[in-house]
Amino acid sequence: MDPIRIAVALTNMKPESWLAPLQAAFRQRGIAAQFELFNGKPIGARYAIVWQPPAELFARERKLQAIFNVGAGVEGLLALAGLPLDVPVLRLVDAGMAPKMAEYVSFFVARITRGLDRFGGPQALRDWEVDRPRGVLPGIGVMGLGAIGAHIARVLLMTGYPVLGWSRTPKELPGLESFAGAANLKAFLGRANILVNVLPLTYATRDLLNRERFAWLPAHAWVINVGRGGTIVDADLIAALDSGQLAGAVLDVFREEPLPAAHPFWHHDRIIVTPHLSGPTPREPAALQIVEAVERLEAGVAPELLPGFVERARGY
Ligand code: GLV
Numbered sequence: 001m002d003p004i005r006i007a008v009a010l011t012n013m014k015p016e017s018w019l020a021p022l023q024a025a026f027r028q029r030g031i032a033a034q035f036e037l038f039n040g041k042p043i044g045a046r047y048a049i050v051w052q053p054p055a056e057l058f059a060r061e062r063k064l065q066a067i068f069n070v071g072a073g074v075e076g077l078l079a080l081a082g083l084p085l086d087v088p089v090l091r092l093v094d095a096g097m098a099p100k101m102a103e104y105v106s107f108f109v110a111r112i113t114r115g116l117d118r119f120g121g122p123q124a125l126r127d128w129e130v131d132r133p134r135g136v137l138p139g140i141g142v143m144g145l146g147a148i149g150a151h152i153a154r155v156l157l158m159t160g161y162p163v164l165g166w167s168r169t170p171k172e173l174p175g176l177e178s179f180a181g182a183a184n185l186k187a188f189l190g191r192a193n194i195l196v197n198v199l200p201l202t203y204a205t206r207d208l209l210n211r212e213r214f215a216w217l218p219a220h221a222w223v224i225n226v227g228r229g230g231t232i233v234d235a236d237l238i239a240a241l242d243s244g245q246l247a248g249a250v251l252d253v254f255r256e257e258p259l260p261a262a263h264p265f266w267h268h269d270r271i272i273v274t275p276h277l278s279g280p281t282p283r284e285p286a287a288l289q290i291v292e293a294v295e296r297l298e299a300g301v302a303p304e305l306l307p308g309f310v311e312r313a314r315g316y
Helices: 016-028 056-060 097-113 147-158 183-189 211-218 234-242 285-299
Strands: 004-010 033-037 049-050 066-067 089-091 138-145 165-169 175-181 193-199 221-225 246-251 272-273
Touching: 004 016, 016 033, 016 285, 049 175, 089 097, 097 183, 097 193, 097 246, 138 147, 138 183, 147 165, 147 183, 165 183, 175 183, 183 211, 211 234, 234 246
Parallel strands: 004 033, 004 049, 049 066, 066 089, 138 165, 138 193, 165 175, 193 221, 221 246, 246 272
Antiparallel strands: none
16 A cells, blocks of 8 residues: 655744654554655645644645644644635644643742742742741632643642633533633632633634733732733733732743743743743654544544544634
């Protein structure tokens, strides 16, 4: 049997870091595949594996059966003019990102709740008698309860915090107090002393965290953003920090990445900026997800039944 041709178009990523794990995963599963980095010439690809691909890929490759996005977020891909409407798009589901993102969030939760910044650096406190958090623990609100958000919520529950979750549609998780939909956003935010955003960026979540919503949070709340930058209105976040409504923000994702050098987030003393590293995508599990999906598609399974099938109207 001829090998399955797969076009690979990965922008702002090192394609070599993907090719070897992909080849290994397909070999392991006994699927003969030929991977080609897209260079403008069509290869009659049956599948495309992409991150921020050029629209030209879809103009050239007209026989695609599915497009794999090697990330969890598909907002960039869905916004691409030229993305064919009739080819299914699949995205990664967790693929090893969730435990790392949960670790990142728990680390900052510990840092915030214990005031750990007091003990490091040249100004470090050398004092045994400092305040310790006791009694009432802050409520942690997790926005977005997909594979990643649910995992973060579970880890936080295990560390003993009261965790609230908010999602588009109702989700049940043992121990989690769950809120769903726009009608319940105010009640949810009102109890989120630490708000963790894990929402995908869609028409419904863009600019969701604005001036009005920051005012719904308890006074001196913290915001941790590991979802997408476009969910937060940058100027409103800064205003909420400057007014004292928010105590601080930990931001891993931004409207524009890399975050421009002149952006005020870099210089705000109550914002911690990290360069989109909360959940680096491990290549092997991601490659495995792709090969498993290819196997099932080749066996005739409908793409809508596969994990990670993107519903375009919903935006994720
Ligand atoms: C990373 O941000 C991803 O979408 O996987």
